[in-house]
Amino acid sequence: MQAKIISTGSYVPKKIVSNKDLEAIMDTSDEWIKTRTGIENRRISETENTSVLCGKAALDILGKATISADKVDLIIVATMSPDYLSPSTACLVQDYIGASKSMAFDVSAACSGFIYALSVAEKMLSSGKFHYALVLGGEVMSKIIDWDDRGTAVLFGDGAGGVLLENTPSQGSFIAEDIHSDGSRGLALTTGALPVSNPYSQNEKNPADIHLKMEGRAIFDFAIRSVPKSIKAVVETAGIDLSDVERILPHQANSRIIQAIAKKLKIPFEQFALNISDYGNTSAASIPILLDELVSSGDLVLGTGKKIILTGFGGGLTWGSILIRI
Numbered sequence: 403m404q405a406k407i408i409s410t411g412s413y414v415p416k417k418i419v420s421n422k423d424l425e426a427i428m429d430t431s432d433e434w435i436k437t438r439t440g441i442e443n444r445r446i447s448e449t450e451n452t453s454v455l456c457g458k459a460a461l462d463i464l465g466k467a468t469i470s471a472d473k474v475d476l477i478i479v480a481t482m483s484p485d486y487l488s489p490s491t492a493c494l495v496q497d498y499i500g501a502s503k504s505m506a507f508d509v510s511a512a513c514s515g516f517i518y519a520l521s522v523a524e525k526m527l528s529s530g531k532f533h534y535a536l537v538l539g540g541e542v543m544s545k546i547i548d549w550d551d552r553g554t555a556v557l558f559g560d561g562a563g564g565v566l567l568e569n570t571p572s573q574g575s576f577i578a579e580d581i582h583s584d585g586s587r588g589l590a591l592t593t594g595a596l597p598v599s600n601p602y603s604q605n606e607k608n609p610a611d612i613h614l615k616m617e618g619r620a621i622f623d624f625a626i627r628s629v630p631k632s633i634k635a636v637v638e639t640a641g642i643d644l645s646d647v648e649r650i651l652p653h654q655a656n657s658r659i660i661q662a663i664a665k666k667l668k669i670p671f672e673q674f675a676l677n678i679s680d681y682g683n684t685s686a687a688s689i690p691i692l693l694d695e696l697v698s699s700g701d702l703v704l705g706t707g708k709k710i711i712l713t714g715f716g717g718g719l720t721w722g723s724i725l726i727r728i
C-alpha cells in the first residue's frame with residue numbers, strides 16, 4: 403500500500419492588497435517590494451481565521467475528489483499562525499468539514515510545514531491504519547506580522563491549500579525525500595514568543611510577543627546555501643537527473659532566492675514554478691497553493707506520473723524536499 407495524491411485544492415481570502423495599497427499605510431514603495439521580492443499583491447484575511455481558510459481549502463479538495471468528509475481518517479495542518487495553541491487548527495478543520503471519523507493534529511515547521519506534514523502523512527498511511535488523509539498548509543500571516551515593521555510586513559500574505567492522499571495498492575506518489583532542521587539557528591525567525599511568566603518567575607522584562615521577527619539576511623543566505631543541496635539529494639536518491647523533473651515547486655519566499663537557487667543548480671529558472679507576485683510569502687500555504695494552481699490550470703495533470711519536487715525552507719530552521727510523481 404502506498405500514499406497517492408488524488409486531489410489538490412486551495413482557498414485564499416478575497417481581499418487583495420497591492421504594493422501601492424501598502425505605500426499608503428507605511429514607508430515603502432511598489433518599486434522596492436517588486437524588485438527585492440517579486441511580490442506585487444497579497445491576500446489579506448478580514449475575518450476568516452486559519453482554520454476557516456484551511457476548511458474551505460479542504461472542501462475544495464474533497465469536492466474535486468467527490469469524497470465525503472466522513473471518509474477522511476487523518477487531517478494534518480501545517481501552520482505557524484494557528485487559531486489557538488489548543489485546540490489544534492486541524493481539530494477545528496475537522497469540525498468545519500464534518501470529518502467525524504478522523505484524527506487531527508497540527509505540524510509546526512514554519513515554511514517547511516507542508517513538506518513535514520506530507521512526509522508524516524505518507525508514513526502514517528503506509529502503516530495501513532489510515533485510508534484518506536487531508537494534508538493542509540494554512541496561514542493568516544497578517545495577524546502575526548508587526549505592521550510597524552516594513553521589513554517584514556510587506557513580505558507576507560494569507561491563504562491555504564492542500565492535497566488529499568489515498569492509500570492505494572498501486573504505485574504511490576512518493577519517490578524520495580530529504581528533510582532537515584537546525585535548532586541551533588532557531589531564533590533567526592521567531593513568532594509567538596511565550597516566555598515563562600507567573601507569580602514566581604523573574605521574567606518581567608520580556609513579555610509575550612506574538613509578532614514575527616526575522617534576521618532577513620541570515621535566512622536569505624541559509625536558503626541559498628541549503629535548498630540546492632536538498633534538491634540535489636532527492637534526485638540522487640532517486641537515481642535520476644534534474645532534467646527528468648517536470649517542475650520544481652519551491653516555497654514562495656522571494657523570487658531572487660529562487661533565481662539564485664536555479665543558478666547554483668545550473669538549471670533554467672523556468673523549471674521553477676512561481677506565483678509569489680500574486681500571494682506574497684504565505685509560509686506553509688505557499689507550496690500547496692502553487693501546486694493547486696498548476697493542477698487547476700492543467701499545467702500539471704494528476705495521474706500522468708510526471709516527476710515534480712516540492713521544497714520548503716524557513717523557520718526552525720527547517721528545510722526539506724520531496725520528489726513525487728503526480
Ligand SMILES: O=C(O)C1CCN(c2ccc(-c3cc(CO)ccc3Cl)cn2)CC1
Pocket residue numbers: 438439513557591617618619621622625655656659683685715716717
Ligand atoms: O533587502 C532585501 O532585499 C530583503 C532581504 C530579506 N528578504 C527576505 C529574507 C528572508 C525571507 C524568507 C522568509 C521566510 C519566512 O517564510 C522563509 C524563507 C526566507 Cl528566504 C524572505 N525575504 C526580503 C528582501
